[in-house]
Amino acid sequence: MYESEFPLDDSIIYLNHAAVSPWPQRTATAVQRFAEENAAFGSQNYPEWIATEHNLKQQLQQLVNAASSDEIALLKNTSEALSVVAYGLSWTCGDNVVITDQEFPSNRVVWESLQKYGVNTRAAYISGADSPEAAILDTLDDRTRLLSVSAVQYGTGLKLDLAILGTACRERGILFCVDAIQSLGAIHFDVQACQADFVMADAHKWMLGPEGIALFYCRQAVMEQLDLKQYGWHMLEDLNNFDNRNWEIATSARRFECGSPNMTGVHALHASMTLILETGMSSIEELVLENTRFIIDFFSQRPDRYQLITPTAKHRYAGIITFRPLHETAESLFDMLRGKNVSCALRGGGIRFSPHFYTPRKRLFTALELLDG
Numbered sequence: 001m002y003e004s005e006f007p008l009d010d011s012i013i014y015l016n017h018a019a020v021s022p023w024p025q026r027t028a029t030a031v032q033r034f035a036e037e038n039a040a041f042g043s044q045n046y047p048e049w050i051a052t053e054h055n056l057k058q059q060l061q062q063l064v065n066a067a068s069s070d071e072i073a074l075l076k077n078t079s080e081a082l083s084v085v086a087y088g089l090s091w092t093c094g095d096n097v098v099i100t101d102q103e104f105p106s107n108r109v110v111w112e113s114l115q116k117y118g119v120n121t122r123a124a125y126i127s128g129a130d131s132p133e134a135a136i137l138d139t140l141d142d143r144t145r146l147l148s149v150s151a152v153q154y155g156t157g158l159k160l161d162l163a164i165l166g167t168a169c170r171e172r173g174i175l176f177c178v179d180a181i182q183s184l185g186a187i188h189f190d191v192q193a194c195q196a197d198f199v200m201a202d203a204h205k206w207m208l209g210p211e212g213i214a215l216f217y218c219r220q221a222v223m224e225q226l227d228l229k230q231y232g233w234h235m236l237e238d239l240n241n242f243d244n245r246n247w248e249i250a251t252s253a254r255r256f257e258c259g260s261p262n263m264t265g266v267h268a269l270h271a272s273m274t275l276i277l278e279t280g281m282s283s284i285e286e287l288v289l290e291n292t293r294f295i296i297d298f299f300s301q302r303p304d305r306y307q308l309i310t311p312t313a314k315h316r317y318a319g320i321i322t323f324r325p326l327h328e329t330a331e332s333l334f335d336m337l338r339g340k341n342v343s344c345a346l347r348g349g350g351i352r353f354s355p356h357f358y359t360p361r362k363r364l365f366t367a368l369e370l371l372d373g
Contacts, residue, residue, distance in 0.1 A: 155348025
């Protein structure tokens, strides 16, 4: 059904969308057209490029259910967006930030770097916890300024109940930050339902876009709590009045966009988002979870050969399945799979598969047959 959109080489079994996704055909075509236009006409059509950028923000607003596209900024990556939050907030010595013990370095290092200001980073131990949300909430105290978690953990594939965490944060006056890079484009996400203050995600994973461009959502009510550390022409309210000496910072999330936008990335992600929104997140989520469940069932039926690291409860997984072999090393099995052109990753103490909604079931069969050999 989606073969024309994803003309992957027949030799490749692509199960690595949690790392870097292949582009849809329409995205590759959009970038090629943009490059050809630029080569032939330069910036003659720049007003149309700006319109595409505006449309992209509206697409991303729809994807996360933001109240307005004014709450959406386009930054370089998740790490930049996390740094905007970490170094935009005004900290007091003795404040703390709570994360989990499963976070990718992007959502750990930035908070640990605040130690020089007397800010402590506290890791909630959710590995093996009966309720990871309870473990996280138990780690909060009266000096917790911000909770920052991944919606879906990159290594184990654990999906958190963000609504529980967001509600608790709002009740306690704690800011809530969500790294949604392993969620957006794979499963439904609603910034208003989970009461997030900040959400960030690169485009190059489940959103099927390029590296070098990322969504940064900042709730309007907390926007001015972030002190700006970078300044430039693109963040000004009167954007195109280059002679204005009495400049003011934009009231929208554009205030976080210091300089010229990544127009190649804008055109690429815009094209990818048309596919995601045309398909619909409800359909995408259903197909992603079907593929995940299919793989989980395979490993659940072979407990003597494989151990599942990803939790198997329906509300606890998204698109990531991580497992380890019991009779050989994960590294040796990974090398075998890579030698057979199965694109996957070593993560979380095992091997990580991450098929997307369009991944053909026959490709999953082929990959799993290799594990039965």
